[in-house]
Amino acid sequence: MNQKLNNINEMKCQFLDENATYDFLKFLKGRSKVFAPHRKGEASYIYDEVSDVKDVVLQYPRTIQPLKKYFLPPRETLLSFNIDENNFTESEINVEPRIFFGIHAYEMEGVMRLDYTFEQGQPESNYLTRREQSTFIGISYEPDEYHFSKSLGIDIDSVDGFSLYFKKTDNGYYVYEIDAAGQQLMKEFGKGKRVDIPVTKEEPEFTNKIKYHYNRLPQIFEHVYDSKVWEEVAERCVGCGTCNLLCPTCYCFDVRDEVEINATEGKRERFWDGCMLNPFAEVAGNENFREKLSSRTRHRLYRKFKYITNKSGELHCVGCGRCSKYCPADISITKIINNLIDDYADRQQKQVI
Amino acid sequence: MENVVYEKKDLYYPVMSDILSVETLTAMEKRFQIAMPENQPLNHKPGQFVEVSLFGFGEAPISICSSPTRSPNFELTVRATGRLTDKMHMLEAGSRLGIRGPFGHGFDVDVFKGKDVLFVAGGIGLAPLKSLIDYTLDKREDFNKVKIIYGTKNPAEILFPKAIEEWRQKDDVEFDMTVDRADKSWKGNVGVITTIIPPLQLDVENTVVAVCGPPVMYRFVLMALKAKRIPDDNIYISLERRMKCGVGKCGHCQINDVYVCQDGPVFHYPHVKSLEEAI
Numbered sequence: 209m210n211q212k213l214n215n216i217n218e219m220k221c222q223f224l225d226e227n228a229t230y231d232f233l234k235f236l237k238g239r240s241k242v243f244a245p246h247r248k249g250e251a252s253y254i255y256d257e258v259s260d261v262k263d264v265v266l267q268y269p270r271t272i273q274p275l276k277k278y279f280l281p282p283r284e285t286l287l288s289f290n291i292d293e294n295n296f297t298e299s300e301i302n303v304e305p306r307i308f309f310g311i312h313a314y315e316m317e318g319v320m321r322l323d324y325t326f327e328q329g330q331p332e333s334n335y336l337t338r339r340e341q342s343t344f345i346g347i348s349y350e351p352d353e354y355h356f357s358k359s360l361g362i363d364i365d366s367v368d369g370f371s372l373y374f375k376k377t378d379n380g381y382y383v384y385e386i387d388a389a390g391q392q393l394m395k396e397f398g399k400g401k402r403v404d405i406p407v408t409k410e411e412p413e414f415t416n417k418i419k420y421h422y423n424r425l426p427q428i429f430e431h432v433y434d435s436k437v438w439e440e441v442a443e444r445c446v447g448c449g450t451c452n453l454l455c456p457t458c459y460c461f462d463v464r465d466e467v468e469i470n471a472t473e474g475k476r477e478r479f480w481d482g483c484m485l486n487p488f489a490e491v492a493g494n495e496n497f498r499e500k501l502s503s504r505t506r507h508r509l510y511r512k513f514k515y516i517t518n519k520s521g522e523l524h525c526v527g528c529g530r531c532s533k534y535c536p537a538d539i540s541i542t543k544i545i546n547n548l549i550d551d552y553a554d555r556q557q558k559q560v561i
Numbered sequence: 562m563e564n565v566v567y568e569k570k571d572l573y574y575p576v577m578s579d580i581l582s583v584e585t586l587t588a589m590e591k592r593f594q595i596a597m598p599e600n601q602p603l604n605h606k607p608g609q610f611v612e613v614s615l616f617g618f619g620e621a622p623i624s625i626c627s628s629p630t631r632s633p634n635f636e637l638t639v640r641a642t643g644r645l646t647d648k649m650h651m652l653e654a655g656s657r658l659g660i661r662g663p664f665g666h667g668f669d670v671d672v673f674k675g676k677d678v679l680f681v682a683g684g685i686g687l688a689p690l691k692s693l694i695d696y697t698l699d700k701r702e703d704f705n706k707v708k709i710i711y712g713t714k715n716p717a718e719i720l721f722p723k724a725i726e727e728w729r730q731k732d733d734v735e736f737d738m739t740v741d742r743a744d745k746s747w748k749g750n751v752g753v754i755t756t757i758i759p760p761l762q763l764d765v766e767n768t769v770v771a772v773c774g775p776p777v778m779y780r781f782v783l784m785a786l787k788a789k790r791i792p793d794d795n796i797y798i799s800l801e802r803r804m805k806c807g808v809g810k811c812g813h814c815q816i817n818d819v820y821v822c823q824d825g826p827v828f829h830y831p832h833v834k835s836l837e838e839a840i
């Protein structure tokens with residue numbers, strides 16, 4: 209899967225300096241709605257619709273919420289009802305062309321994992337309709353102490369899913385045309401300077417790493433279901449669910465009927481939900497099938513590295529680092545995985561002796 | 562993703578259906594007979610469920626307790642345990658409610674054909690099993706011996722007394738039941754359901770078992786069946802989990818990597834035995 213820039217011999221490339229990059233954003237805005245990273249407070253970033261291109265941040269570590277909010281909104285009306293008349297009206301989902309600019313490779317991979325989720329089994333029209341008419345333009349970034357996507361096979365320059373890819377260079381960007389739509393955009397924009405330098409620069413290092421190659425992770429997860437690591441993590445976890453809500457590949461939801469004050473009209477709405485939250489697996493009779501934080505943490509990790517992977521063949525963690533950066537208890541997913549690996553290796557060793 | 566071929570589906574719109582009749586079964590349970598628009602059959606398999614929708618109260622997964630052999634209408638037996646189910650108990654014949662489904666994987670009736678069939682029902686678990694029991698009785702010649710055992714907390718909670726009386730009368734059905742706590746009028750067995758498993762005369766290799774009951778029941782019933790030397794391969798169980806969507810999307814019903822709303826609620830026991838969170 210992972211197309212890397214260096215592997216694409218025929219890749220067309222142009223240079224845009226920083227000003228031209230903002231001109232390009234203006235050009236995009238002239239065509240459709242554009243969504244891009246914006247500053248939120250001191251050192252936080254969010255995706256937002258671009259109104260003034262000057263507000264767009266080109267270099268940022270990660271946004272707080274992942275891109276999934278545009279395709280699986282945090283709150284979404286499934287239908288509207290009238291209690292007195294006992295009937296409902298369907299929700300119309302209107303999509304228009306949207307361009308998502310300044311997207312990191314792990315984020316794009318996250319969207320593609322969600323695509324899998326909503327296409328397989330019963331293909332869900334709500335998500336799939338919102339997902340249509342989307343164009344993604346990627347950008348390179350400097351990994352911080354939380355990113356570890358490279359350990360999962362996603363390079364900074366992985367370009368799958370993008371139409372264009374902006375690679376930072378001195379005082380500007382090399383812009384790679386990944387697909388026909390991207391090529392068309394650059395042609396119409398017309399201000400790029402053709403260059404034909406192959407990418408030679410080494411990717412910056414990721415300091416945050418998983419000890420084993422990602423191909424081995426599903427196998428590790430065969431053997432760590434009863435590891436002591438789950439209890440160790442659970443001792444600190446407060447069960448707030450932040451790690452679920454901010455994860456680009458988590459998609460579980462709750463559905464609730466919200467009735468208006470007139471007690472007649474209302475909406476059936478779905479909300480992001482998380483398997484780390486206590487009532488998630490509760491049923492009648494106060495039975496809870498995943499009551500302990502250790503079993504909930506395990507479920508979260510198994511969802512990323514085994515359960516869906518067994519079916520889709522892909523890991524469902526993309527290494528964005530959000531769950532670790534925003535965890536109030538400072539729980540790091542890479543530490544959990546590395547501890548699991550150690551525990552596994554320890555036990556293997558004992559078996560040999 | 563533009564070149565991927567899939568057919569998008571509207572998964573969350575209910576079909577407004579009519580309640581034809583409501584019958585009070587116990588202090589906690591009522592049975593509803595429901596007709597889809599234009600008397601369309603639901604086309605369900607025994608063991609499947611629907612999502613019942615009441616605007617303002619949400620949705621709840623409820624097993625279909627009637628057999629497809631008795632379509633086009635179908636029946637639901639509902640215990641009042643919370644917001645939606647309490648509201649449902651206030652509805653009368655002539656009201657309408659929303660139905661999505663049928664969902665899930667029901668009993669593979671073909672596996673039961675030609676075999677001795679043993680039904681083990683605990684509490685409200687008799688409702689989902691009744692669909693398969695009635696199916697078996699309606700196609701009686703397709704099956705060998707039929708045995709039904711049923712356990713409930715006390716005599717007042719017996720779900721389908723009329724049907725039970727019929728089963729007792731039939732020559733080709735063996736029925737036995739027990740209550741955890743007897744009252745003055747009760748003359749039958751007293752004790753949990755596992756106490757009436759040991760005396761059963763079973764051709765174990767040729768007996769297929771269908772089990773449904775509250776979560777606590779499974780472990781003990783499965784132990785008792787094991788003691789009877791029933792192979793795991795001959796056992797089918799119906800499991801309950803929290804559900805929000807019924808279509809494999811919301812994640813609530815997961816047991817390890819299994820979605821109860823898709824792969825279940827009826828499972829071949831060897832399939833769930835290995836799942837830590839299942840029983």
Ligand SMILES: Cc1cc2nc3c(=O)[nH]c(=O)nc-3n(C[C@H](O)[C@H](O)[C@H](O)COP(=O)(O)OP(=O)(O)OC[C@H]3O[C@@H](n4cnc5c(N)ncnc54)[C@H](O)[C@@H]3O)c2cc1C
Binds near residue numbers: 494610804
């Ligand atoms: C496959 C399946 C088949 C079922 N068949 C029947 C049936 O035939 N008859 C019947 O009476 N009940 C059945 N149930 C249980 C029924 O779905 C719940 O009792 C119902 O959802 C409770 O909804 P409520 O709004 O009345 O309760 P609430 O007010 O929502 O909650 C009351 C209690 O029910 C629990 N609960 C909430 N939602 C669910 C849920 N979706 N699944 C399980 N527990 C839940 C809560 O944790 C709480 O303890 C079935 C459940 C499943 C999963």
Ligand code: SF4
Binds near residue numbers: 444446537
């Ligand atoms: S964010 Fe941290 S504390 Fe909150 S549920 Fe996740 S692991 Fe636990």
Ligand code: SF4
Binds near residue numbers: 455512526528541
């Ligand atoms: S599990 Fe954590 S690091 Fe992995 S994709 Fe989700 S939020 Fe990012």
Ligand code: FES
Binds near residue numbers: 804805812814822
């Ligand atoms: S009920 Fe939603 S995934 Fe099974």
